Amino acid sequence: MNPSVQALRHHFEEGGAIGRALESCGDTIVYVQASMLPRALEFLKVTPEQDYDYLVDVTAVEYRDAERPLELVYELFSLRRRAQLRVKVELDKSEDLVIDSIVPLWNAANWLEREVYDMFGVRFEGHPDLRRILMWETYSEGHPLRKDFPLRGRFSRSEQVRRALNMNPEAHYSMEELSIAQAYHELPADMRDRLARDERGKVPDPESS
Amino acid sequence: MGLDVTQPTDAPPDTTVVSPVSPNWVTTKLDFIVNWARSNSLWPMPFGTACCAIEFMATAASRFDMARFGMERMSFSPRQADVLICAGRLPFKLAPVIRRIYDQMPQPKWVISMGACASTGGIFDTYAMVQGIDTVVPVDVYVPGCPPRPEGLLYGILMLQKKIRGETLADRTLREEHPLDERGLRMSPRLLDEISEPFGNSIHQTRSG
Numbered sequence A: 001m002n003p004s005v006q007a008l009r010h011h012f013e014e015g016g017a018i019g020r021a022l023e024s025c026g027d028t029i030v031y032v033q034a035s036m037l038p039r040a041l042e043f044l045k046v047t048p049e050q051d052y053d054y055l056v057d058v059t060a061v062e063y064r065d066a067e068r069p070l071e072l073v074y075e076l077f078s079l080r081r082r083a084q085l086r087v088k089v090e091l092d093k094s095e096d097l098v099i100d101s102i103v104p105l106w107n108a109a110n111w112l113e114r115e116v117y118d119m120f121g122v123r124f125e126g127h128p129d130l131r132r133i134l135m136w137e138t139y140s141e142g143h144p145l146r147k148d149f150p151l152r153g154r155f156s157r158s159e160q161v162r163r164a165l166n167m168n169p170e171a172h173y174s175m176e177e178l179s180i181a182q183a184y185h186e187l188p189a190d191m192r193d194r195l196a197r198d199e200r201g202k203v204p205d206p207e208s209s
Numbered sequence B: 001m002g003l004d005v006t007q008p009t010d011a012p013p014d015t016t017v018v019s020p021v022s023p024n025w026v027t028t029k030l031d032f033i034v035n036w037a038r039s040n041s042l043w044p045m046p047f048g049t050a051c052c053a054i055e056f057m058a059t060a061a062s063r064f065d066m067a068r069f070g071m072e073r074m075s076f077s078p079r080q081a082d083v084l085i086c087a088g089r090l091p092f093k094l095a096p097v098i099r100r101i102y103d104q105m106p107q108p109k110w111v112i113s114m115g116a117c118a119s120t121g122g123i124f125d126t127y128a129m130v131q132g133i134d135t136v137v138p139v140d141v142y143v144p145g146c147p148p149r150p151e152g153l154l155y156g157i158l159m160l161q162k163k164i165r166g167e168t169l170a171d172r173t174l175r176e177e178h179p180l181d182e183r184g185l186r187m188s189p190r191l192l193d194e195i196s197e198p199f200g201n202s203i204h205q206t207r208s209g
Helices: A003-011 A034-046 A109-120 A157-165 A175-180 A189-196 B025-039 B051-060 B092-104 B116-120 B150-165 B189-195 B200-204
Strands: A018-024 A027-032 A054-061 A070-078 A083-091 A098-100 A123-125 B044-048 B083-087 B110-114 B141-143
Touching: A003 A018, A003 A027, A003 A034, A003 A083, A027 A034, A034 A070, A034 A083, A034 A098, A054 A109, A109 A123, A157 B092, A157 B189, B025 B150, B044 B051, B044 B092, B051 B083, B051 B110, B051 B150, B083 B092, B110 B116, B110 B150, B141 B150
Parallel strands: A027 A083, A098 A123, B044 B083, B083 B110, B110 B141
Antiparallel strands: A018 A027, A054 A070, A070 A083
16 A cells, blocks of 8 residues: 555545545555545645656546446656555536646646546536537537447437538637637638637537536 | 530439430540549548558558559648548548548549448447548548458559549539538438448447437
8 A cells, every 4th residue: 555645644634535545456546535636636746755746647437337426536656756646536426527626736637637527527627728628619419428428429420410510620729729829810810700709619518418 | 625515404304314415436535535644643632540541551652552553642732632532430520621621622533431430430330430431521432441451442542543434524413513511411411310320230239318
């Protein structure tokens, strides 16, 4: 068992913030309460003895058993100590799937959280740019990796093709991305105009899908 | 091309319409020369999205040497391309892209659908995949295989050359553009749904939702 689990338990004594811990295939897994996740990860990152400086992956697991909660998985690694720790958060599926973003801690979480949002519909509070990343932004059939999502999607094939063909492949970058790159004002006037009119379409509301 | 042949459109629907200009020595020889030139100088526009593209590269490389059949130059701009070779699966996100590439190619133009995924969706009968690129662009030659060996693609190219040699300038319908209709599709939704139906092992998977 990774000694970081003991350190976490010691540091967050109150209120059962740190749940059970187990070892699987040589990897240590520790469950953390959802509300405590940013503080726990911050502790693991900034404490010199822990020093988990590398966020390897953020992903999610939904189990086939309906009563099991959805799990968020944060894979941490300390490059200096060569130590691994997997932090898991359980989200009750009967409630809103919302959790605090950890982009302030690791910038690497930006696209990873967008992917989890795209595929599972978990909303990350405080994420600077929470948009779909794999599916296109006007995609409105839901979140494909959820267990209640039908394999072939919700719409008929003709509707899917129609919506896909009516996408505008050029209006793909967000205003934020373009302003960060300072490329917006160098775009052709017509593309700038289309972006300003928000031709990417209305991004579907996460609740309604 | 100097031949102004118009088909009478007021004929009853079940009548065989005989062209007012019957093929004569001049037109057939002109057809022969034009088709000979076209079929032996096809410039492919490679649209490689998956493992089929690896086989396509092998076809273009020295061992199989597509250049033997006049396809010396890969045209990476659709404006100078004659034949669009879609090598690999086509996700919905790429459907408007291949449609625009097809629209940008000047006439005469042909399309080869290379491999099982491009032709039918293949094993990817999922929410993200176009079930055959013929739902997006017209296709001339389908090359089966997963992926097809280079010999298979060469055979498909030879089939396309054979098809081109059978074309005639008198048939204006061959060079017609087929733009998307007002629904934004290139065929009726019913037909599209029908040809996108699951087949083989896929029929055992449920279409829920």
